[in-house]
Amino acid sequence: MAEPSYPDVRGGGSLILAYQVRNKKVLVVGGGEVRTSAFDDKDSVSGFVDAAHTDTQVAAGRIVRLLEADANVTLVSPRSGLNPEVAYRAAQKQVIYHDRVFEPSDLDDPAITMVMTAIDDPEASSRIWKLCKERRIPANIADVPPECDFYFxxxxxxxxxxxxxxxxxxxxxxxxxxxxxxxxxxPPNIGDAIAKVGALRKKLRQVAPGNEQGPKRMKWMTKVCVQWSLEELCDMETEDMDRLLESYDPDEVPSFQKVRSGLEPGEWEFDGSFGWSCVI
Missing domain, CATH: 3.30.160 (Double Stranded RNA Binding Domain)
Structure with missing residues (x-):
């Protein structure tokens, strides 16, 4: 009997995930383009007296990504150092903004899911990272890969x-x-095709609810995605979805042309899709 073949394990990678941060609190430290203090200069006992220059593009870009993921973003950075885009986000109240330098107590909130820094002082960033490690908060320190629990x-x-x-x-x-x-x-319309497949899946769950239908639903949706082209999926309308779902129970996937024809499933055999010939 032949030995089973399994893929080789190749270390050194990252576990790439689609992490859901919807309604979760994320702390961003830094958001400007001029040299500002990353820490409270009064906190000299702990040694947090370093200056740190916040990186413009990093701060703005990460805030946008977080907002698009529906996260609750808290930004800590002096107003005098905010770049125009980050200042706009704060003015529009798209983020919870604190006009001051970072303080270690900012990490005391148990609701914080992750921390991101966008300051170009490696020493100051490392101190934030160490504080996050003490509190077991995942952190990303811009431009310092060894001090990142996750990458962008x-x-x-x-x-x-x-x-x-x-x-x-x-x-x-x-x-x-x-x-x-x-x-x-x-293809330029692939996003539309995927959105319509998502709508079809929701309708399918209404037609065939219950966990016991799960394997059949997955198999049937797979056949739809394989047999229909991206262009057809993109052109699919609500009426097409309803007609297509009539073929779920018999576990069939008719062509887009048959579904679009408007004929009932029993009439598809005679819809003329294979052509007609007349012999005299």
Whole structure:
């Protein structure tokens, strides 16, 4: 009997997840473009007296990503150092903003899910990271890979579709180049197709509720996605979904053309899709 073949384990990677932070609290430290104090300069007993320059693009970009993931973002940074985009987010109350320098007590809130820093002083950032470790809070210290519990990759998004390319901290620019190559190879309407597949799945759960239907639902949806083209999935309308769902019980997937024809399932055999010939 042949030995089973299994894939080799290749260490050194990251566990890439779609982490749901909806309604969860995330602390961002830094959000400007001029040199500001990262820590309270009165906290000299603990040694937090370093200056730290907050990185413009990092702070703004990460705040946007968090907001798009529906997180509750708390930003700590002096107002005098905010860059225009971050200042706009604060003015629009898209984030909970504290106009001051970071204080160790900012990490005392048990609701904090993760911490991100965007300051270019490695020593100051490391101190925040150590505080996070003491409190077992996952942290990302910008531009310091060894002090990151998680990384940001180069992201492509089209509606519900999200693709992240990560180099595990080795080459952020390379991640961007690879992401652009992937983006250029995708059809322009793939986001719409995925959104409509999601709508079809919701309707299917209403037609066939219950956990016992789970395996059949998955198998049937897989056949739909394989047999219908992306263009057809994108063109699918509500009426098409309703007609298509009539084929769920018999576990069939008719063509898009048959569904769009408006005929009943029993009439599909005679819809003329294979052509007619007349011999005289």
């Amino acid at each position: 990759g180069s992201m492509y998004r089209d509606g519900p579709l999200q693709i992240m390319v990560s180099t595990n901290g080795n080459g952020p620019k390379m991640a961007n180049i690879v992401r652009r190559r992937i983006e250029g190879s995708l």
